[in-house]
Amino acid sequence: MGTVAALSFRGETGDRYEVREAVAGVYDRVNAKLSAWDEDSELSRFARAKTNDLSFVSDDVRPCYECAFRLARESGNAFNPRLGATLRDLGFTRVSDVDLGAIAKGFAVDAAYDELVATGYARRPDGGALLIDLGGNLRSAAGEWRTGVRNPFAATGESAPPHAAIIVLTNGEAVATSGNYERFVEKDGIRVSHILDGRTGQPVQGIAGVTVLAESAMMADGLSTTLFVLGPKAGMEFLAKHYPGTAALWIPDNPDDPCIIATPSMRPRLLSPIFPVRH
Numbered sequence: 174m175g176t177v178a179a180l181s182f183r184g185e186t187g188d189r190y191e192v193r194e195a196v197a198g199v200y201d202r203v204n205a206k207l208s209a210w211d212e213d214s215e216l217s218r219f220a221r222a223k224t225n226d227l228s229f230v231s232d233d234v235r236p237c238y239e240c241a242f243r244l245a246r247e248s249g250n251a252f253n254p255r256l257g258a259t260l261r262d263l264g265f266t267r268v269s270d271v272d273l274g275a276i277a278k279g280f281a282v283d284a285a286y287d288e289l290v291a292t293g294y295a296r297r298p299d300g301g302a303l304l305i306d307l308g309g310n311l312r313s314a315a316g317e318w319r320t321g322v323r324n325p326f327a328a329t330g331e332s333a334p335p336h337a338a339i340i341v342l343t344n345g346e347a348v349a350t351s352g353n354y355e356r357f358v359e360k361d362g363i364r365v366s367h368i369l370d371g372r373t374g375q376p377v378q379g380i381a382g383v384t385v386l387a388e389s390a391m392m393a394d395g396l397s398t399t400l401f402v403l404g405p406k407a408g409m410e411f412l413a414k415h416y417p418g419t420a421a422l423w424i425p426d427n428p429d430d431p432c433i434i435a436t437p438s439m440r441p442r443l444l445s446p447i448f449p450v451r452h
Contacts, residue, residue, distance in 0.1 A: 174204050174278055176308030183302035183316060192294050196285045196305065203281040206234045209272050220270040237280040237391065241273055244395050245371065247415050252399040253371020275368075278310045279349055279394025286345075286390070289314050304342075305390075312347040312390045324447065325352055325381035326428040337424060337433060338446040340386060349393035351401045352382040353426065370402050377402050381426040386442060387419050396421070405434040412436060424448070 178200060182189055206215040219229055219238075227238055241254040254271050273280075282305050289295035295303060295314035302316025311320055321336030340348060351368055368377050383401040387393040396419060400408040405423045412419050420439035425432065431448045440450060 174200070174208070174281065174308070175210065176278065178308075179306040181302075181304040181306065181318070192289065192303070195288055195292060195294070199285045199288050200281055200307070203234065203277070203284055206231060207237065207273055207277045207280070209274055209277075216271065216273060220272075223270055233284075234280070237273055237277060238271075240280075240391055240395055241276050244276075244399055248371075248399050248403065248411060250371045251402040252395065253369075256369055256371060256374060275351075275398040276391060276395040278307050279347070279390035279392070282307050282310045282312050282347065282390035282394075286312050286314055307390075310347070310349045310390050310394050311342065313342040313344055315344060317344075318342045319444070320348060322384050322422070322424075322443075323350065323352065323382065325424055325426070326431060334447050336445075337382075337431075337448055338422075339444040340384070340442055341444065342386075346386060346388065347390035347393045348384060348386050349390065349397045350382055350384040351397040353377070353380065368398060368401050372402075379426055380404060380423060382424040383408075383421065385419060385421045386439065387416075392416070392419070409436060 180193060180196060208214040209216060211217060215230055215234065222229060227235055230238055244252040245254060252275065254273055256272060285305050286295060289303070302318065303314040304318045305312045305314055319339050319341050322338045322340060324334055324337040327335050342348060353368065369375060370377050380401050383397050385393045385397040385400065387396060396416065399411070400421055400423070403411055408421065408423065412421060420436055420442055422433050422435040422439050425434065433446055433448045433450045435443065435450055435452060437452065443450060
């Protein structure tokens, strides 16, 4: 899936080799079906078919499609999985129609989590802790974990702290971040982010990063992109209407006056924020 996968362990978590193999097997199966780079993947065939008929896709990955199209409906296409052609022209994908890159990694993390729960590796009662990480899409499979929210302006100075804040994850919780600093291309001398406004097809400006804390990695992944496009005001209204239990924060792209804009549910979850927290 074009990113780095990792597992973190603490204490008694069983056979770690078996855990790694189980998770790797899940990722291989998901990637074979949802890869935007493999022309023979199920996603690529679905994109070429230019259909809305989800009976075309396998049962095990259908929830990923369903969630993507639901977010598109709810957000008025701010989140738009049918930007494949635009993303392909920018060099971010090979598919020509549907692209699930904004949600597939979170789906894969949830699939790995479900596998570990089914096999008894997750939520162990013996004090062990296990964290699943796929390209920064995190889900605690056991125990409590602390994760940093990246400071998007850290590269502007050697003394800048790498983290804007710390978030605590408990059993089953997931977190995902969308930022304008991870994937981009240079076009006519201008840096173009891979995060596009699905309503216009244009790169989003004004936001440096969005972090979402949710009950599943798929929702955290999809919502981080959706909220990046919508921005703080419309994003908070969107969450209140559709996902009131979800916590989120925005870091505007303003290094001269940096701040964190957080939902009421996110503010008490933030530890050691380096920027003023506003609402």
